Amino acid sequence: MSKMISRRSRKAGLPPGTPVHIGQQAAEPTRISVLSYDEQNVTQTQPTLASECEVFRQSPLTSWIMVQGLRDIDALETLGRCFGMHPLVLEDIVNTDQRPKLEDYGDYLYMVLKMLTYREATHEVASEQLSLVLGPNFLICFMERESELFEPLRQRLGESRGRIRKMGADYIAYSVIDTVVDNYFSVLEKVGEQVETLEEELVSNPRRGIMRDIQRLKREMIFLRRSVWPLRELIGGLQRADSPLVSESIGIYLRDVYDHTIQSIDTIESLRDMLSGMLDIYLSSISNRMNEIMKVLTIIATI
């Protein structure tokens, strides 16, 4: 259950804006990689010093900066200074217990999302915080761990497939959010299969530990809900934002990803409903079996 409870108490008493890592897992080493492009050119760099990123802020190119691993607080603070980020933003980036949200700082937008992964071994859903800082010509992604999730997007950008290279940093931001939401469907399918399996088992052979499995899945659903629901508000906020950072041509894409978010929320709610029903089946099946035992007992007693 630990992942239900925010572990912010470690921070009590510190001044606001102090970046202290708070999260479920230990922080991983920080690695920066940059993809910088305009319609003609693409460059990929992997700066070893965070301060090398400063050039991208003034560059005429659009830059997508990926920061994977949040252990190196100094590097993050350097980066924060380079791009004029508020200390509270930095604090929220390393404190990975944030709820999904959107904050407009005028010069840039700050967004928090949750990336979900289904772990086959433990049948658990793991969550990772993804922070986005969207400026006029740059997008910075802060991730807790290295991840392959955005590889197809990087390739499309590198090989200039589709409209992606003609558009600005806001389109990259949209693409990143879209990828995250699409990934929710994979995770929900996996969880849905588990629910299905459980239900069949419940009907054919209600073994003893099944209640615990139902309860565990219910907990997963509470967790998923908390990760996905606020995203709806975030994207709605982007749609309504009258910030020059979000161009109008993006609106149609945001509507699309908004729909997908609603769809995944729908799926979560349906799964929750299914799980509630399963408890009822279980209880009635126990009562039924009891009745039968009693009948046997009565017959024997009669004899």
Next chain:
Amino acid sequence: MSKMISRRSRKAGLPPGTPVHIGQQAAEPTRISVLSYDEQNVTQTQPTLASECEVFRQSPLTSWIMVQGLRDIDALETLGRCFGMHPLVLEDIVNTDQRPKLEDYGDYLYMVLKMLTYREATHEVASEQLSLVLGPNFLICFMERESELFEPLRQRLGESRGRIRKMGADYIAYSVIDTVVDNYFSVLEKVGEQVETLEEELVSNPRRGIMRDIQRLKREMIFLRRSVWPLRELIGGLQRADSPLVSESIGIYLRDVYDHTIQSIDTIESLRDMLSGMLDIYLSSISNRMNEIMKVLTIIATI
């Protein structure tokens, strides 16, 4: 339960606007038929090439284009180009896991509805996606399968009964939605009969598998709810839309179909309430029987 879960994961990593079929069933071959009319004339054609439909866009006549079966992606893309449809619309048309919704693209409105069918054999409700693209002088319907549902409407249009021939494409759109909603009542009556039968059985002879039947019906209700609820918003959106594509004279008809939608939502909620109550009866009836067995046992033991 599979129909509860959106199977979008197949799409992860693809650029937005790529039309890939996603749905519960395999795509069926594509067949196009057009009904083109003004107050005096009606023509019916069945173009073999999607590109033949281009003429209808500029025609002074009003055209109702039916596309049944979504397998032929190329034809759909051609059609999309002919009528200036956005790639995201095409993507949503073939991805048949959409929620009912209304989107205003300026030149045309895009709507998604769910058509429901009650399958007598399996006692299940099947759902099919119906996409409508409403332009100034055309309405395109995209359906997953061939269906007889709109035959009476086509006949009325052909034989010029009622006011239908004097009115524009928006009236056809209304008539299509009205037909879909009227059909919900047939499906709900069938489901309602099942609920009635189950309740009588529950009271007269609560057999063992009845809980499973109740649970199955509950699942159907969740499914029906998801298909019908968002329709209310869609029609409400049409009523409030200040698009030149929806003429004012249509408002009175939309109010009517809005009422019917509310009525079918009401019926769904009542059926859900009934099903919840049935579980309580079942549990108490089991407990009661148990009590009686115990009494018998006690009497025997006493002897």
Next chain:
Amino acid sequence: MSKMISRRSRKAGLPPGTPVHIGQQAAEPTRISVLSYDEQNVTQTQPTLASECEVFRQSPLTSWIMVQGLRDIDALETLGRCFGMHPLVLEDIVNTDQRPKLEDYGDYLYMVLKMLTYREATHEVASEQLSLVLGPNFLICFMERESELFEPLRQRLGESRGRIRKMGADYIAYSVIDTVVDNYFSVLEKVGEQVETLEEELVSNPRRGIMRDIQRLKREMIFLRRSVWPLRELIGGLQRADSPLVSESIGIYLRDVYDHTIQSIDTIESLRDMLSGMLDIYLSSISNRMNEIMKVLTIIATI
């Protein structure tokens, strides 16, 4: 449960505005009676032809036209033409599965209400649709059956007691709604007595079939709720309506009947709460009895 489900499927495929009777009971023969008055005079007539009513539309007197029984579709259509009613209104009048609602057609307002009757024999609540068409100087009431409910109102109007004769058709409309709502209280008292009796029985002697009675009453409450809740919206709509058909002096009376509607909704919700609680008592009382049987059994077994 049949009365929970709208039987609109009979209409599927027909053009909108076709008046086909849809309802729980067979349609009764149509009988028209008119009460026409100003401050000085009152006339009562019973036209045999619907077309005779046309004079009342232009008359300087205020007319209250009662139509009881909906079998004679032709007469209704004639009446509709005489008073300029939209075909969709006629359709809704004969289709008695409407939800209570208010529709503003400019020249007249169309309202649907539910009249409730408690049937002592079957302990059931029956519902009948009452449609009101309110014009500048006329009110037409369409009822499914003959009913004595409005007799006192007719007498007051005839004998000129109170302010009723000085006021227009909107005041008659208010008086009709008020009478309908007042009648809800009689019905709710009857149902409330049933709930009380059931509760006493539950505590003193929980017989076997009691769960079924509770369930039946629960169903009645669902039904009552659906009939009464939307009325609140209807009256609220009348209060806010800026139609010349509703004079300002009526506002104070509408507020009064609005309060009564809220009161009856309150009563319904309280009764629902009571019924939910009764299930809990029942289950625990069964468990308790079981415990006692077991104790006896144990004592016997010990001996």
Next chain:
Amino acid sequence: MSKMISRRSRKAGLPPGTPVHIGQQAAEPTRISVLSYDEQNVTQTQPTLASECEVFRQSPLTSWIMVQGLRDIDALETLGRCFGMHPLVLEDIVNTDQRPKLEDYGDYLYMVLKMLTYREATHEVASEQLSLVLGPNFLICFMERESELFEPLRQRLGESRGRIRKMGADYIAYSVIDTVVDNYFSVLEKVGEQVETLEEELVSNPRRGIMRDIQRLKREMIFLRRSVWPLRELIGGLQRADSPLVSESIGIYLRDVYDHTIQSIDTIESLRDMLSGMLDIYLSSISNRMNEIMKVLTIIATI
């Protein structure tokens, strides 16, 4: 349960504005007493005729008129005429099944509140309707019975303690409402103690009738809720009212009494939550005891 159901059916068929007493108890004889004051002077009178009150309407003094007991309909009607009250107000005053509400009649405000009393003997909460008519220089309180509740307020007014004598009739109205709400806390404390006692008993010795007591308390909570919830709206309405009858300087006091109302609503909701939890404890405690009996039985059977 009788107090849950509005007994308005007695009124069906009567013209609106007919004052007929409707309530849980028989009407008590009517007694009028007046307290008239300005900053310097206070006079107390007990007029025997209602018509004697007319002088207070034009008086430069502020008058607080208490009417206790509603049996003498004639006196009430006289009073109504003297102060220009609408017949519907009089009707609501004697019909003591009103919900708390606020109505603005221009010249005066009409308010309905519920006064609660805890009856130690029967452990029941009784409710009494308090109607307030607030004019520019008078406040009339209509109560069902004689009550000592406002004695401290009268004394403060008579002995000129605090700011009360410098202020107008609206401040008296506030003070009356404040007294009523403060009294809710006494009643809720008593009910809360009952809930506490019940819970301790449940844990230490769950006797048979306890379910019935829980159910009875639940019913009391439903009743309390209906009496207190609407008050919030009433006071909110007073705060927003732009009537010259409510001076701005009163706003700060209304905010205060609003807070207290919210607090008592909070307490009610918490008590309801507690009672729901108690059922669960009870059921599980029964099951547990059953288990133990069965174990004993098994051991004996084994021997």
Next chain:
Amino acid sequence: MSKMISRRSRKAGLPPGTPVHIGQQAAEPTRISVLSYDEQNVTQTQPTLASECEVFRQSPLTSWIMVQGLRDIDALETLGRCFGMHPLVLEDIVNTDQRPKLEDYGDYLYMVLKMLTYREATHEVASEQLSLVLGPNFLICFMERESELFEPLRQRLGESRGRIRKMGADYIAYSVIDTVVDNYFSVLEKVGEQVETLEEELVSNPRRGIMRDIQRLKREMIFLRRSVWPLRELIGGLQRADSPLVSESIGIYLRDVYDHTIQSIDTIESLRDMLSGMLDIYLSSISNRMNEIMKVLTIIATI
């Protein structure tokens, strides 16, 4: 349960604005300490007379006045007079059963918060009322008891770490609220651990008294909810307040503490969900055990 019920009845009959201590615990002796500063200087004083504080109202420095213990009503009234506080504010300060709220009195803002403490010994959450009075150059904190909670904040202020010394009284107010909310996370972690422990126990060895522990925790959650939920409204109110007392530069910090409040509300709701699920596990585990006992019994009986 006592802490659920507001004990305001002691006040019934007193004029509004009479400061009478009402709370769960006896009032503690009053101790005042002041921290007065500008960018260069800091002074700490501990006035023995409340009237000594008057100088801070006119001082060019910013003053943070801490009042710990509310027994000395006279001192509080003196302080109230010195800073122009309304009698109703004083009343609310000593009446420690307030809900969290924000009130704008023009010259100053009045806020009520709840400070929570987890008592290891009894596993209970205790609550203490914190009242804030925010003026243009002063912040007065009224606390029920001495507390170490704000020590780190005082030290930061004294040693001039961070931006704190350059900013006004509103920043101190924000810092105080932030500290209170951060502390909620510590308390919630402790409660969360208890829930975790309980759940493990439930699964491994469901002892008899466990239902009572679940019920007790549920009660704690109701209590926590009531303390934390209204805070959201308070901070939202501060964000929207167009008072000169809240400078614009504070907005970004308020957004931050708002997020944390939402996060702690989320945690509370998740814990509540977990506890509801635990009851289901418990009931099914009892039923299961029963089944097994019965099987043993049947086997023995057979032999």
